[in-house]
Amino acid sequence: MEYIISFLVVAVFIGVIAIWIKKEHEICKNLVSNLTEEQKKELEDNQIENFDSKKHTWIQKAMIAEVTVKGENKVALKVLWYNTIIQNATLNQFQYADISMKKTEFDSKGLKQGDFVKMFMDPEKGAKIVTD
Secondary structure, eight states: OHHHHHHHHHHHHHHHHHHHHHHHHHHHHHHHHTSOHHHHHHHHSOOOEEEETTTTEEEEEEEEEEEEEOSSSOEEEEEEEEOSSSOSTTTTSEEEEEEEEOHHHHHHTTOOTTOEEEEEEETTTEEEEEOO
16 A cells, blocks of 8 residues: 555656646747747857856856736746756757846846847856846
């Protein structure tokens, strides 16, 4: 009986992970499908800067693909980028990062959907948009 319960717990866990991965893949596929060929080529020329092999962080070109206003002073962004660094199943593929920032900061930088930006990537802590 213990084996059956253990098996069911593991099966449910694997099922939840599989559903989550499929959902993430569909979101990315949808975001990429809205790009023009010119935008895709510009993202593929990702211009990696300041790669730190010890911390595994870097800066690269990205594009704001979706902007959602959350409350009075917060925006949630889906930012597309092209992976040439992380050695996993997404190598040489488009990916997206979820970034939130203050709406005042977003507006003061003059950002909008479709803008190309520089993004600081830290796989452990997440991503953020940086300015020159």
